[in-house]
Amino acid sequence: xxxxxxxxxxxxxxxxxxxxxxxxxxxxxxxxxxxxxxxxxxxxxxxxxxxxxxxxxxxxxxxxxxxxxxxxxxxxxxxxxxxxxxxxxxxxxxxxxxxxxxxxxxxxxxxxxxxxxxxxxxxxxxxxxxxxxxxxxxxxxxxxxxxxxxxxxxxxxxxxxxxxxxxxxxxxxxxxxxxxxxxxxxxxxxxxxxxxxxxxxxxxxxxxxxxxxxxxxxxxxxxxxxxxxxxxxxxxxxxxxxxxxx
Amino acid sequence: xxxxxxxxxxxxxxxxxxxxxxxxxxxxxxxxxxxxxxxxxxxxxxxxxxxxxxxxxxxxxxxxxxxxxxxxxxxxxxxxxxxxxxxxxxxxxxxxxxxxxxxxxxxxxxxxxxxxxxxxxxxxxxxxxxxxxxxxxxxxxxxxxxxxxxxxxxxxxxxxxxxxxxxxxxxxxxxxxxxxxxxxxxxxxxxxxxxxx
Numbered sequence: 053x054x055x056x057x058x059x060x061x062x063x064x065x066x067x068x069x070x071x072x073x074x075x076x077x078x079x080x081x082x083x084x085x086x087x088x089x090x091x092x093x094x095x096x097x098x099x100x101x102x103x104x105x106x107x108x109x110x111x112x113x114x115x116x117x118x119x120x121x122x123x124x125x126x127x128x129x130x131x132x133x134x135x136x137x138x139x140x141x142x143x144x145x146x147x148x149x150x151x152x153x154x155x156x157x158x159x160x161x162x163x164x165x166x167x168x169x170x171x172x173x174x175x176x177x178x179x180x181x182x183x184x185x186x187x188x189x190x191x192x193x194x195x196x197x198x199x200x201x202x203x204x205x206x207x208x209x210x211x212x213x214x215x216x217x218x219x220x221x222x223x224x225x226x227x228x229x230x231x232x233x234x235x236x237x238x239x240x241x242x243x244x245x246x247x248x249x250x251x252x253x254x255x256x257x258x259x260x261x262x263x264x265x266x267x268x269x270x271x272x273x274x275x276x277x278x279x280x281x282x283x284x285x286x287x288x289x290x291x292x293x294x295x296x297x298x
Numbered sequence: 299x300x301x302x303x304x305x306x307x308x309x310x311x312x313x314x315x316x317x318x319x320x321x322x323x324x325x326x327x328x329x330x331x332x333x334x335x336x337x338x339x340x341x342x343x344x345x346x347x348x349x350x351x352x353x354x355x356x357x358x359x360x361x362x363x364x365x366x367x368x369x370x371x372x373x374x375x376x377x378x379x380x381x382x383x384x385x386x387x388x389x390x391x392x393x394x395x396x397x398x399x400x401x402x403x404x405x406x407x408x409x410x411x412x413x414x415x416x417x418x419x420x421x422x423x424x425x426x427x428x429x430x431x432x433x434x435x436x437x438x439x440x441x442x443x444x445x446x447x448x449x450x451x452x453x454x455x456x457x458x459x460x461x462x463x464x465x466x467x468x469x470x471x472x473x474x475x476x477x478x479x480x481x482x483x484x485x486x487x488x489x490x491x492x493x494x495x
Contacts, residue, residue, distance in 0.1 A: 224320065225318070225320030225321070226319070226320040226323040228320075229320055229321055229323045229324035229327075230323055230324070230327065232324060233323075233324050233327040233328060233331075237331065239438075239441075240434070240438070243434060246423065246424060247430070250342070250427065250430065251338050251342075252430070252434060257334065257338055258334075258335075258338075262331070262334070
């Protein structure tokens, strides 16, 4: 006996909703507890200034990074669910479906690594300030400069979605174009290697606000359409499931 | 019958926006993003007007103006290509696209010459905030030009192979809309970086 269809669809629905849960928990742990909102700690801050900021907000930061490292895992079933939808469109191959899956998994790694560094910085806040600064730098530059991994994920979904000619496509074409746009807003973040102030630094408009907002908006929009699609399939009579699977 | 009417209305609505309403989400989003670049530049400039004016003198206005004309003509050429396809003159259309592609390559060549001149004089994106904006904004724009050029080359090839005609030119319209966007962005960038004092 294998898992019945109804249970499978419930797992899919939960996985689609995990995108919403990811976005909400990420905004709370990274944005609020992590003190990246209203603005991240400046890359131009001296080691001493940064160490003082870590001491000042120590409990928030520790809790924030601890929780964020746990809840980032929600991105995994969500990415798997995206591939579930993609495989229904990419019928004769799976290359983009699997590329999306790999990219989603690696995104979890990239983001986790950054938050781990920040968490480690809070572990011994009385260490040499330069070490705290180095950990802070590694954390930020890990997230900022490894953007292509997530952009590939977003473009893979978009490309497959654009070729979806079914009467009811899972992802409307505008969602696909939005995915491509959002994915490429990350590109200026590579310039964080060059700047410690201004719009291209990791606390600037194009290094921080635009890319992170774009990523979360994309996650929410995609989740909405995946939830809608799973619910539609849940409401389908059994005989139509068989026709659709043929 | 109502569904047929609805579908006809929808297809008519889609035809009014070249390339389709879905693609325009991308065009509008890009426009807003570049708009935010321009506003950011103006805000930063207002804090150090003298530095920006002085640094601006290192830019070659002649080359910038030439490039503006090049992109405008290339946009015109893309329009002509699409008109030719609409009128059924499918064999003429690729020639117009070829002109657009050549002009795009001219634009890129001039841009590279400008950058080389700056580098030769020791000016980079780290020199000051003005040059940070100059290099970053024009390089982001240049990336868009490169992508557009590749798209035009691929579509020209498909046009020659007979893949498009007046009833099947949605992809051509999307590419044209993208190319006009690239042109329009430069029309804003050029006065902002080269002329605004």
